[in-house]
Amino acid sequence: MQGIADYEFIRPLGSGNHGYFFLARRPRRLPLDVEFVAVKVLHAESSDVAFRRATRELAAFAAVRCPHLVTPIDAGQQDGVFFYSMEYLPAGSLADPAEPYTTVQGLRALAAAARAAAALHAAGIAHRDIKPGNVLLHPDGGRLSDLGLSHVFTAGMTVTGMGALDAIEYVDPALLLGGTPGPAGDVWSLGVVLHRVTSGTGVYGDLPESDGLLALRRVLSTTPRVSDSLPGPVADLVRQCLGPAHQRPDAATLADRIAGIQP
């Protein structure tokens, strides 16, 4: 793909649950002083109704002032394809870092992402798609990127076709079974990312990489297991995030406790 609207793409940055990321040069139309931006192009067919809903959700996201949230820049559609752009962070994400990161750096980025989630929750917004690919590394700690939007384009959709299927491992199984997305679901996701950052493994063992249905069955039929390699306090924190929804810590408390971890 060469570009969309007035964005000229330089190279792909990877794919998410429901679209592709590209590095693009900033069009002159945009009033900000950066050379590059990240553009996400969604799989789902856009319609005027979906476009209005998606821009409204993104505008609500953009209105949340938090230094740890990625800045959304622009949202649009061309020829039935929906896209949005946001600030580009060259250090990459926990899933696809530009350079290997230490556990300390990973924890700092995750603590920042948890603070960003807390700011979203305070504004009444659930992120719905917290996973390593959306926790970005930054010299001052990290940023939480993106917003799960698949439900905007197709009611009832939890997993879109052919995307990166690893995301399913981070989704609260209650959501896969039909629960309402909310802050507690985001805290579950943060807990699983914490497990991944500190132990290097997921809570369901190795999931089949290329088969969404098999991965889904595994997630629904397996009780998440916290690795024995985690230090006691970290293991307790992960367990609390995976506990009954009403007993989970809120995102702000979780951020403080992640920041207090001494690996």
Place this chain on the structure above:
Amino acid sequence: MSMRVRLLPGAGLVIRTGPLLAVCADGGAQTDALVALVREIAAEAGDAAGSVLIARLAGRLGSDGPDCAVAALGENPAVLVRGGAVAVADARQGTVELRGPILQFRTIDGPLSTLRLSLPGSGMPDPRTSLEAGVVSGAGLEAQLEQPVEPARPEAPASRAMVPARRPDRAVPFEAVILLPGYAPDPGPAPEPPQPATQALVEGVLCRDDHFNDPDQRYCQICGISMAQLTQVSRLGPRPPLGVLLLDDGSTLRLDTDYVVGRDPDVDDDVAAQRANPMRITGPASGVSRRHVRVRLEGWHVAVVDLNSANGTLLHRPGAARPEQLTPGVPAVITPGTRIDLGPRWFRYESHRNT
């Protein structure tokens, strides 16, 4: 742009017919059936995209049978593997590798520069060979575009997602909304909650851990605990989702409400009234009606009803020898694992319930 095909020595059969390339392990009658199926799909290919041909093949191949790998060339190339066979394709997005053991298929952002289909134990490609068409012995093939495309940019991370986003026509005017502080529009009232319009109540029983269940089930459908010793007092409660619908492109939709499936399900009155969710079939959909079939939740059961579609609906029930044609307007209760065919496209009902 033609592909030159070289053979990999070893046991098995290599097939080239029309846009299809295939390798299949020796497996007696099942191998013969696969060769016939590949020939049939190639003969009826018309100008269908590779991804459509592979979807048609996948719809008719089971998970069991001899190892095989198939590729369909053309506009949207695609590959399929089963068992120990491996498919490796180089295309714009980099290298794509697909392995079994279960039946898998993927669309590739083409055109392909090289393609390798191989069975376990295959040798190195024999540079002296070239297969134009037909069926020959061999354990694999390597196909190369005569005029190679520009290689993938090395700095691009290998992408696992295979279906490219549709390329917009950049001549079409675009609309955009700036989201930066000071420019952003007022987000307006909070978006409506993404709840099914009506949450149906059903009669059910609670297991020891308070999971709400179909009274006819002997084990809890969430935790698997036996419900035998419990005093079965049924009560009304909100119906939990009865599973998921899995579309042939890999999308998963939660079954917590009815769905109208078709090319343009929004024309359905119940979709407009939010009594049913739309499940839109995008991409190749010839033979799929605008409103084709409805998935209906009836108590704890899932049923499908053909909505007078032009080309009809087929049910493949798990374990059944032959598909079953739906009578328009007559609901049929389905169990998990049932595949529902709408022309060339299909979806499945999957659940840990109703088994």
